[in-house]
Amino acid sequence: MKGQKNRKSKTTTARAVAELDHEIGNVVNGLLGMARLVRDSGLTAEQEYWLKAIEQSGRQLGRLIEAFRQHGASGDWPVIVQRTRLDGVDLLEQILISHAPAARAGGNQLLLSVSQRLSRSWRADPCLLRQVLDNLLSNAIKFTRGGSVVLEAAVQRGDPAARGTLVLTVSDSGPGIDEEVGLRMFEAYQRGPGASGRGLGLSICRNIVLAMGAEITWSSPGQGGACFELRLPDVVEQGAKASLPAPRLLRSLHCRLRLTGALLGSVAAMLSRLGVRWSLEGAAGARLGETHILIEQAPAGPANPGPNLLLRAVDPAGATPGVRRLRAPILECTLGPKLLQMALESVSAADAGQD
Numbered sequence: 001m002k003g004q005k006n007r008k009s010k011t012t013t014a015r016a017v018a019e020l021d022h023e024i025g026n027v028v029n030g031l032l033g034m035a036r037l038v039r040d041s042g043l044t045a046e047q048e049y050w051l052k053a054i055e056q057s058g059r060q061l062g063r064l065i066e067a068f069r070q071h072g073a074s075g076d077w078p079v080i081v082q083r084t085r086l087d088g089v090d091l092l093e094q095i096l097i098s099h100a101p102a103a104r105a106g107g108n109q110l111l112l113s114v115s116q117r118l119s120r121s122w123r124a125d126p127c128l129l130r131q132v133l134d135n136l137l138s139n140a141i142k143f144t145r146g147g148s149v150v151l152e153a154a155v156q157r158g159d160p161a162a163r164g165t166l167v168l169t170v171s172d173s174g175p176g177i178d179e180e181v182g183l184r185m186f187e188a189y190q191r192g193p194g195a196s197g198r199g200l201g202l203s204i205c206r207n208i209v210l211a212m213g214a215e216i217t218w219s220s221p222g223q224g225g226a227c228f229e230l231r232l233p234d235v236v237e238q239g240a241k242a243s244l245p246a247p248r249l250l251r252s253l254h255c256r257l258r259l260t261g262a263l264l265g266s267v268a269a270m271l272s273r274l275g276v277r278w279s280l281e282g283a284a285g286a287r288l289g290e291t292h293i294l295i296e297q298a299p300a301g302p303a304n305p306g307p308n309l310l311l312r313a314v315d316p317a318g319a320t321p322g323v324r325r326l327r328a329p330i331l332e333c334t335l336g337p338k339l340l341q342m343a344l345e346s347v348s349a350a351d352a353g354q355d
Contacts, residue, residue, distance in 0.1 A: 079211035088122035147173035246275025
């Protein structure tokens with residue numbers, strides 16, 4: 001009798017799991033279908049990029065559902081690495097976009113800082129990479145309030161004949177990690193004092209990282225906060241350009257930065273990758289014929305903790321005829337078009353003045 005009850009319980013559970021799997025799959029397909037309809041309705045370039053982030057999240061969920069479908073609820077899922085060529089900077093920006101609402105809700109600044117030397121061309125598994133970064137960013141945002149969370153990306157060169165090592169760092173200004181907790185945090189179901197959740201995120205990260213032949217480490221600086229570093233060998237294509245070709249109009253700009261800290265480093269790196277000259281405010285003057293743009297941090301409000309930027313076109317007399325606001329998250333994909341628009345307006349105004 002007891003054996004029959006156990007078999008019946010297992011059958012009921014298996015059916016419930018199968019039905020849930022089926023229905024979640026329907027929801028994902030519906031979301032992706034609606035996303036396609038929204039795209040066909042006509043969007044701005046910025047809205048198109050946000051929609052792309054939604055679609056990538058949907059495809060990520062679809063891959064997880066497929067893994068569950070194949071291996072069931074046993075929990076013993078093999079990590080299958082499927083490498084492909086991709087635009088790595090675009091992937092990082094899409095990942096950051098999906099975490100921006102949660103960061104904003106906690107009053108946190110969410111920043112991306114990409115090394116000027118890092119090529120956009122990678123060979124990696126985008127879904128697994130995203131899964132690791134999603135877990136790390138979610139934890140950083142959850143344990144940080146009114147602070148900053150920074151995703152940094154750099155490259156370490158080795159054998160000239162091989163692809164470079166991708167170095168990704170997620171750091172926050174939260175309370176940090178106790179050493180005793182840190183010794184077991186990559187084990188399943190381990191949580192720090194007062195932590196919510198099931199304690200699975202970091203163990204999932206470890207399993208994926210090992211399958212990719214990579215390494216994950218952590219540190220907690222004395223001044224507080226936590227830092228997780230991923231080192232993924234044989235990812236960054238050698239010889240590939242670090243930036244897309246810069247339009248001539250962008251090369252006619254000179255941005256003066258009134259920024260500090262991590263925001264300064266993030267924006268400066270983006271400008272360099274976009275082909276835009278920059279200097280700290282008060283530094284040496286610009287070249288003849290350049291358009292001056294002042295970039296500073298906008299005052300934060302309850303609904304927009306930042307970082308938000310104000311971009312002011314400054315004429316030689318010191319006036320500010322045009323002001324543009326760039327809301328968080330600050331990314332190359334949004335900063336570039338905004339600066340290009342300001343450069344075009346400057347050229348149009350100069351042409352009108354010559355008539």
